[in-house]
Amino acid sequence: MPARSALAQHIDEVGLIDQHVHGFWLTTGDRRRFENALNEANTEPLAKFDSGFDSQLGFAVRNHCSPLLGLPRHSDPQAYWEYRSQLSEAELAGLFLPAAGVTDWLVDTGINGVADVAELSRLSGGRAYEVVRLEQVAEQAANSPGDYASAFEDILRRRGSAAVGTKSILAYRGGFEGDLTEPAPTEVALAAERWREEGGTRLRDRTLLRFGLHQALRLGKPLQFHVGFGDRDCDLHKTNPLYLLDFLRQTGDTPIVLLHCYPYEREAGYLAQAFNNVYVDAGLSVNHLGARSADFIARLLELAPFRKILYSSDGFGPVELHFLGARLWRNGIHRVLCDAVDRDDWSESDAIRVVDLIARDNAARIYQLGDVPG
């Protein structure tokens, strides 16, 4: 067996900044919940003839997560489920989170019922920070007394000062096509009144969504966008990030982070080259592509400048995903960069430097995480 290359060793050992992640489950569930969580796009329970295990993600779980449960690689679904069920979700987190090799977790707290920032930190042994979801701020403002716009600004200022960035799920609330300029105060007030009358939940009003984006730009901290692949509540073709072109022309210096991006990763990479403040990331996609994720990671290394690419897992629910994102990213970037080095297209020292940029240096810079040790 040949000695492992310096590049391979570095990829295995680099401490990651997972720049977009959610909480993991805290409560015990049945196998059906677990299998449904292996399918991202479907919003209904899986059909009886189907199994969440029979997918790239399912195969990747059985391959890479089994050893952490004491099982051989590729163990069958039944064995995997049996071993997994013997542990609580917190015990599973204690196994999978440290194994991810993540030093810093940036947590989108917009979904309730899962672990919070403090728990992610405690069970992983790493640092954790909040990313504030704009649509949640909007709901809080709708349910606050007085002027909506002032309430939104106050809440965002307060929550934002303790957070490292903001997040928008505009993709799920009508998509990117159309006007995304800042609305006038009177328009905002009217729209807020209407929304409050309707109950002030699940914001889809375009005026208020636009208002929130421009408040986030003023905050100046990185603004993350869900882009592309997600559940079918979003019309995938309306989440092509190229529809953000006009908006991006108004965003100044605030870093804009395009998340997930499947199947628009090449368009997203173009935007990262076209705008000094645009970044791309492969979270969610890498987990769901499993054995096919190296090709996705390779395409993200096309037009996007290397100082504009970030790592995330987008883990949510089963804590396997927080680990698996890191495992698959390390495997994928290894495959892509070793290939480039083997062909002498890249030098090994350049490859190691690019790994550091994507794994942590770019994220540390834009989220101002300070000189965090890797």
Next chain:
Amino acid sequence: MPARSALAQHIDEVGLIDQHVHGFWLTTGDRRRFENALNEANTEPLAKFDSGFDSQLGFAVRNHCSPLLGLPRHSDPQAYWEYRSQLSEAELAGLFLPAAGVTDWLVDTGINGVADVAELSRLSGGRAYEVVRLEQVAEQAANSPGDYASAFEDILRRRGSAAVGTKSILAYRGGFEGDLTEPAPTEVALAAERWREEGGTRLRDRTLLRFGLHQALRLGKPLQFHVGFGDRDCDLHKTNPLYLLDFLRQTGDTPIVLLHCYPYEREAGYLAQAFNNVYVDAGLSVNHLGARSADFIARLLELAPFRKILYSSDGFGPVELHFLGARLWRNGIHRVLCDAVDRDDWSESDAIRVVDLIARDNAARIYQLGDVPG
């Protein structure tokens, strides 16, 4: 030479269900007809400076079909044509159809002038079933006496009861964008009256196309859609299957099969994950991509769950295509899955199981072909 792996052997030997195919030529033609048939997209005769052989499909024919004519692989176009011309189309079918290793052919009978279901069965030695083209049923209804809607329902019920599924070429008749809800009976009656006055051929009326789709949903048998790549009569960008999202939300349990899908295979795979009743297939594309088809097959194995992927050749015209689709699919899936197994991303037994799902088990399930021996 190392022993062939169990996976390689299984891929070579598995009996396929070709779930979307047309008839082959029955009448003798000249070289010009043959070369034009190697180009799918062009609706005009090939230019004088061009040759249908100078394409991925042309190279694949010369490579994989030559041995069946007693020629060496990569024989030149002139030699290939000379040997081919010495046989009748029926004799060619007797060579190429059995060599495909297909046990069941599902035949779209919407194009006349080629072999029918019975001839496909007789010359291949396999079973063959009909898939009813909805636009043909519409023409039959337009030319029937009495109420159009009743005539359509009667014909579809009668033909559908003996068939395994239906097929729509909406992609060629305006594309997927726009309203695809069920029209009201009075709208249908008016539209039918107008179309009958115009002659009742080549249906492009949106109301009647929508009516046909919803009748097919009621029949409950799998409904196939031409998606993406085809001849230039279809506006390729209007056949992005994501435009079907709203329609798919209305389709209940009726299996919807997205055919061909190039260059939208990643979007189609997303839909197969998002809806319990959506399936994808790589027919037509695999033949035309030739030596490049493995990458296409790999991308179809991204988001689509493994129980939602089907095999077809979409063979039409030269009977080489009925064989070549199978040969290229076997080569492509071999390349993709051996790579995954060699890297220990997948186990070999998992790979073999996925081959069976795509090659026949998924199709046998949704078309209810019974427990057909492979």
Next chain:
Amino acid sequence: MPARSALAQHIDEVGLIDQHVHGFWLTTGDRRRFENALNEANTEPLAKFDSGFDSQLGFAVRNHCSPLLGLPRHSDPQAYWEYRSQLSEAELAGLFLPAAGVTDWLVDTGINGVADVAELSRLSGGRAYEVVRLEQVAEQAANSPGDYASAFEDILRRRGSAAVGTKSILAYRGGFEGDLTEPAPTEVALAAERWREEGGTRLRDRTLLRFGLHQALRLGKPLQFHVGFGDRDCDLHKTNPLYLLDFLRQTGDTPIVLLHCYPYEREAGYLAQAFNNVYVDAGLSVNHLGARSADFIARLLELAPFRKILYSSDGFGPVELHFLGARLWRNGIHRVLCDAVDRDDWSESDAIRVVDLIARDNAARIYQLGDVPG
């Protein structure tokens, strides 16, 4: 070390026709100019935290261009810049142009301030020809006395008779979507009057753009379109070449060349199959994809017939790009075709023939360059 294959040797030695290129810099500039030129999409100066060297193109320059400056491969940016600065731009051209192995340069003269056709010929030792940019002809016509349409026709006839083709940057002036039929003379006259009143610069008037295209069709020489990837002045999603479908249906026999095409190379390849007069090319994209360009070249070899694919660098500014386009294309086509030959998907003699078609024969045919020696 095994003997180099006949295919590898042929790819290294074939003389290229670079069918779309611009002039290189003639005046000395600073490092900032150079780094900005390594980023195509951004129209602003690169951010302080960024470096034009940290991209696929930057890595490719350091890898492949360093040896021509007497530096080792992968030399660092500082060393590269220091060595480069010791030479004038003309001296650099004297190094890089001959090393490209290009026999014929087809020069889009639409951008001023760089080397002209004669200088490209003189410093490369090759032949050079003009490609006339339609939007420049329009500006010349706007600033001519008398009727706009007549002036445009006169200038195009005069300049076109000495040129090998025309070029449109409609992609940058509103994109491809919408009506592209020929406007009526009265519409043209009205639009021209309006534009002249506004100053007659940077044409964006749709009527006059349409007029220019149809004049170019009448000229009958190949008409090149910028497609896809470029700077952010073009809305990338409006440059999908499928929006040209209706226009292409009106273009008769005039060759239409789709340039660059990223990320729409598969759509472009489809059009090359669908229309006898449509061609595709990978210029610009290949340079910017660097180590990833082989995959792009491979995808361009999917649906496009082999007699419809062309080579170009799209070099502009740093003369490294005129060389690097050739180097990366040779490396990429080598990787793709050797892979096909090694798997016995293609024969080696077929591969060599396809190299000749793309490298020069197709271009020589459509630009009527005569029986030029390679």
